[in-house]
Amino acid sequence: MTEETMLALDGVTLAFGPKLIQRDISLEVRRGSIFAIMGGSGCGKSTLLKSMIGLLRPTTGRFSVQGEDYWAATPARRDVINHRFGVLFQSGALWSSMTLGENVALPMQMLTQLAPDTIRRMVELKLGFVGLSEAIDLMPSEISGGMRKRAGLARALSLDPDILFFDEPSAGLDPITSARLDDLILNLRDGLGATIVIVSHELPSLFRIADAGIFLDARSKTPIAHGSPAQLRDHCTDPQVHAFMTREREQGDNNP
Numbered sequence: 445m446t447e448e449t450m451l452a453l454d455g456v457t458l459a460f461g462p463k464l465i466q467r468d469i470s471l472e473v474r475r476g477s478i479f480a481i482m483g484g485s486g487c488g489k490s491t492l493l494k495s496m497i498g499l500l501r502p503t504t505g506r507f508s509v510q511g512e513d514y515w516a517a518t519p520a521r522r523d524v525i526n527h528r529f530g531v532l533f534q535s536g537a538l539w540s541s542m543t544l545g546e547n548v549a550l551p552m553q554m555l556t557q558l559a560p561d562t563i564r565r566m567v568e569l570k571l572g573f574v575g576l577s578e579a580i581d582l583m584p585s586e587i588s589g590g591m592r593k594r595a596g597l598a599r600a601l602s603l604d605p606d607i608l609f610f611d612e613p614s615a616g617l618d619p620i621t622s623a624r625l626d627d628l629i630l631n632l633r634d635g636l637g638a639t640i641v642i643v644s645h646e647l648p649s650l651f652r653i654a655d656a657g658i659f660l661d662a663r664s665k666t667p668i669a670h671g672s673p674a675q676l677r678d679h680c681t682d683p684q685v686h687a688f689m690t691r692e693r694e695q696g697d698n699n700p
């Protein structure tokens with residue numbers, strides 16, 4: 445892992461019209477790391493993720509990608525930056541009327557000049573990476589929730605992004621399927637050198653995969669802790685953070 449900063453927020457405030465969601469957010473995501481956005485329900489995790497994909501403009505502060513001020517860039521330049529982003533939404537967000545292969549091919553067909561043969565080979569590669577080679581001609585309704593998540597991941601990888609965003613990737617998955625998805629996320633970091641931002645409530649997954657993170661507080665509407673999940677668990681003295689990060693131990697589970 446190098447020390448280069450890939451994504452940075454500096455003094456960012458996020459709001460929907462007059463409704464303040466979070467203020468004073470400063471963070472850095474290092475290249476080739478997995479960064480977790482943590483906090484209780486409704487504190488603004490997905491909203492923060494949205495702002496880091498360029499879907500929500502901060503009301504104050506700066507969002508930069510490899511040092512480049514995202515919102516100061518021209519729309520054309522922002523498009524170029526956006527092509528570096530791959531996003532996996534909670535549901536997998538597949539088109540229900542298309543096969544998995546067609547779903548993964550769609551971004552390439554819409555946004556590149558690649559020949560159909562090349563696209564087909566790329567689709568096979570992406571589906572192979574997530575272990576779904578055999579499912580290329582199946583419809584989303586014919587596969588399980590875990591498979592849909594993996595297909596969504598294959599589609600997120602369609603344009604070879606180097607920065608990936610995951611919103612609750614393990615939500616609704618059983619622990620084994622969830623651990624398999626974690627393996628894939630770790631492969632993306634370790635095998636492809638991807639930079640990854642993840643919103644998750646799943647403590648086993650967070651402890652296993654995240655290198656760094658931020659903890660948002662709903663009441664004060666500002667971040668109250670920075671660090672990896674394990675650092676927050678072991679060293680953070682804030683009672684709310686401590687309670688959140690040790691929830692699992694109280695349930696009798698043992699994590700590193």
Ligand SMILES: Nc1ncnc2c1ncn2[C@@H]1O[C@H](COP(=O)(O)OP(=O)(O)OP(=O)(O)O)[C@@H](O)[C@H]1O
Pocket residue numbers: 460463465483484485486487488489490491492
């Ligand atoms: N488009 C919107 N317009 C107005 N308010 C919104 C919008 N999207 C989200 N909110 C509000 O922003 C707040 C934060 O929502 P967000 O989904 O970011 O929280 P979260 O931490 O991801 O929650 P959860 O863990 O429950 O998914 C909530 O009060 C939500 O109602």
